[in-house]
Amino acid sequence: xxxxxxxxxxxxxxxxxxxxxxxxxxxxxxxxxxxxxxxxxxxxxxxxxxxxxxxxxxxxxxxxxxxxxxxxxxxxxxxxxxxxxxxxxxxxxxxxxxxxxxxxxxxxxxxxxxxxxxxxxxxxxxxxxxxxxxxxxxxxxxxxxxxxxxxxxxxxxxxxxxxxxxxxxxxxxxxxxxxxxxxxxxxxxxxxxxxxxxxxxxxxxxxxxxxxxxxxxxxxxxxxxxxxxxxxxxxxxxxxxxxxxxxxxxxxxxxxxxxxxxxxxxxxxxxxxxxxxxxxxxxxxxxxxxxxxxxxxxxxxxxxxxxxxxxxxxxxxxxxxxx
Amino acid sequence: xxxxxxxxxxxxxxxxxxxxxxxxxxxxxxxxxxxxxxxxxxxxxxxxxxxxxxxxxxxxxxxxxxxxxxxxxxxxxxxxxxxxxxxxxxxxxxxxxxxxxxxxxxxxxxxxxxxxxxxxxxxxxxxxxxxxxxxxxxxxxxxxxxxxxxxxxxxxxxxxxxxxxxxxxxxxxxxxxxxxxxxxxxxxxxxxxxxxxxxxxxxxxxxxxxxxxxxxxxxxxxxxxxxxxxxxxxxxxxxxxxxxxxxxxxxxxxxxxxxxxxxxxxxxxxxxxxxxxxxxxxxxxxxxxxxxxxxxxxxxxxxxxxxxxxxxxxxxxxxxxxx
Numbered sequence: 001x002x003x004x005x006x007x008x009x010x011x012x013x014x015x016x017x018x019x020x021x022x023x024x025x026x027x028x029x030x031x032x033x034x035x036x037x038x039x040x041x042x043x044x045x046x047x048x049x050x051x052x053x054x055x056x057x058x059x060x061x062x063x064x065x066x067x068x069x070x071x072x073x074x075x076x077x078x079x080x081x082x083x084x085x086x087x088x089x090x091x092x093x094x095x096x097x098x099x100x101x102x103x104x105x106x107x108x109x110x111x112x113x114x115x116x117x118x119x120x121x122x123x124x125x126x127x128x129x130x131x132x133x134x135x136x137x138x139x140x141x142x143x144x145x146x147x148x149x150x151x152x153x154x155x156x157x158x159x160x161x162x163x164x165x166x167x168x169x170x171x172x173x174x175x176x177x178x179x180x181x182x183x184x185x186x187x188x189x190x191x192x193x194x195x196x197x198x199x200x201x202x203x204x205x206x207x208x209x210x211x212x213x214x215x216x217x218x219x220x221x222x223x224x225x226x227x228x229x230x231x232x233x234x235x236x237x238x239x240x241x242x243x244x245x246x247x248x249x250x251x252x253x254x255x256x257x258x259x260x261x262x263x264x265x266x267x268x269x270x271x272x273x274x275x276x277x278x279x280x281x282x283x284x285x286x287x288x289x290x291x292x293x294x295x296x297x298x299x300x301x302x303x304x305x306x307x308x309x310x311x312x313x314x315x316x317x318x319x320x321x322x323x
Numbered sequence: 324x325x326x327x328x329x330x331x332x333x334x335x336x337x338x339x340x341x342x343x344x345x346x347x348x349x350x351x352x353x354x355x356x357x358x359x360x361x362x363x364x365x366x367x368x369x370x371x372x373x374x375x376x377x378x379x380x381x382x383x384x385x386x387x388x389x390x391x392x393x394x395x396x397x398x399x400x401x402x403x404x405x406x407x408x409x410x411x412x413x414x415x416x417x418x419x420x421x422x423x424x425x426x427x428x429x430x431x432x433x434x435x436x437x438x439x440x441x442x443x444x445x446x447x448x449x450x451x452x453x454x455x456x457x458x459x460x461x462x463x464x465x466x467x468x469x470x471x472x473x474x475x476x477x478x479x480x481x482x483x484x485x486x487x488x489x490x491x492x493x494x495x496x497x498x499x500x501x502x503x504x505x506x507x508x509x510x511x512x513x514x515x516x517x518x519x520x521x522x523x524x525x526x527x528x529x530x531x532x533x534x535x536x537x538x539x540x541x542x543x544x545x546x547x548x549x550x551x552x553x554x555x556x557x558x559x560x561x562x563x564x565x566x567x568x569x570x571x572x573x574x575x576x577x578x579x580x581x582x583x584x585x586x587x588x589x590x591x592x593x594x595x596x597x598x599x600x601x602x603x604x605x606x607x608x609x610x611x612x613x614x615x616x617x618x619x620x621x622x623x624x625x626x627x628x629x630x631x632x633x634x635x636x637x638x639x640x641x642x643x644x645x646x
Contacts, residue, residue: 192633
């Protein structure tokens with residue numbers, strides 16, 4: 001347990017993951033309401049939208065309006081996702097986002113084929129062209145990620161060595177355009193990870209690239225999200241993507257039961273209780289999670305939003321004891 | 324990770340935990356249907372009922388009929404819960420149960436006061452009288468448990484040393500009646516545990532009592548259940564209570580969000596994936612979990628029952644590749 005980090009960075013992805021996943025249209029004003037609520041929690045990075053083709057992701061057809069409408073809170077980085085130059089230009093045009101580049105490769109050729117109709121070679125070539133696009137636009141690139149790093153619904157288990165080799169390729173592609181990469185995110189896109197495979201994969205990447213920070217993007221489809229995050233913490237991982245109330249899920253994973261990212265408030269609860277700093281106010285975050293349920297109009301998978309915090313119980317007990 | 328056990332014993336508590344928790348009456352025949360379904364999964368210990376006062380627990384008013392009605396599968400131990408001599412005699416009278424004694428102390432005096440209107444001294448005296456009751460009835464006692472071992476909604480955090488001292492008292496009480504205790508179960512009755520406190524508590528108990536097996540009874544109210552189970556596995560814990568589909572919850576914990584035990588099929592899934600033997604057929608167990616939802620008539624918190632197994636995906640991928 002000695003490798004537990006003292007503090008972690010949480011990248012809130014609930015708005016982007018959630019809005020693109022929901023089938024029933026959500027009014028733009030309500031999306032903005034949730035983002036503004038999240039801005040008050042202490043979260044310092046919030047992914048608010050994706051600039052993608054509205055034909056593929058109708059829930060993000062109002063991405064420009066979302067970004068124009070939320071209230072920027074000082075100290076919070078607001079990010080978005082895009083898949084091509086057109087999306088990037090839309091993000092830049094808002095002038096309200098923290099626009100940074102990221103390079104990604106996918107560890108499953110079968111998933112690439114279904115999701116983007118690409119071979120692995122085309123995926124690599126595509127990232128080369130994206131790296132050039134960032135360079136041409138003067139956008140810094142410090143982050144890389146490997147998708148489907150723990151397994152794939154269409155291809156099966158992913159060998160650790162393959163993920164490590166993809167990290168190497170991402171560093172090469174970045175280096176060709178003069179970018180220095182500081183971080184690699186290992187994404188459990190289809191929820192194949194276990195605490196053991198998280199430890200093995202993080203360890204293998206760190207052994208080969210000791211200077212890279214490792215981040216985890218964990219989906220919770222099979223209920224392993226928090227256990228996998230804990231395994232990451234034990235390996236010293238200090239950067240996590242997560243979704244308030246467990247919003248979202250990957251609409252392309254071809255899986256009816258696809259759940260969202262690991263739940264932000266459950267992750268914050270665990271960190272609070274084991275003494276890892278998150279800078280997030282858990283009570284405020286639970287208020288956002290309850291709002292998120294109201295915004296999407298159906299129950300979301302978060303636990304602490306229903307179970308309540310121990311901090312609140314401790315306060316009540318203390319007040320009772322003092323009375 | 325080197326302390327991961329090769330195999331674990333799962334004590335299925337879904338029927339008992341679930342039926343006593345549900346507010347809408349469930350027909351006895353449907354309770355029996357679920358038990359019979361669980362008998363076909365490979366689970367070798369199933370807690371089917373509690374013999375308690377039906378005024379306090381109306382969902383268990385039909386305990387005798389449940390026990391009379393299910394089909395005993397060879398190799399499966401069917402257990403029940405009772406709180407006093409009357410309950411024990413009812414359990415013995417069925418002649419269809421594996422009647423073994425257990426001694427328990429509660430780590431929170433505030434919870435004792437609310438739940439049983441007892442002081443800690445009265446709790447200890449009560450267990451002495453229960454130990455005598457077992458001896459008088461020729462019932463073996465090999466198991467002890469500490470309730471609220473990780474914290475209490477009414478008293479707060481529980482010091483590790485206090486739990487260790489309660490284990491010592493349980494061993495003394497057992498020894499006074501000539502029983503040799505083999506196992507202590509640490510119960511996170513009100514879901515205060517984290518992976519770190521699980522490791523600390525299991526380690527402290529084992530340091531003091533290295534010959535005792537440690538079991539974990541983990542509630543999932545705050546979403547930490549599977550992470551806590553994983554932390555237990557890393558400490559070599561090889562006995563877990565769990566509930567199919569996450570059925571149940573403690574009706575006395577005074578907590579609206581009280582969730583059931585850690586979900587059996589999510590636990591089995593994790594063990595299958597990390598190579599720990601459970602002897603349970605996960606596909607059959609998921610069928611039981613889906614049945615459990617139908618029996619209680621509302622969604623239950625299990626994840627793998629919705630997300631599906633990786634074994635099924637691997638088989639489909641292999642079949643596709645072969646075709």
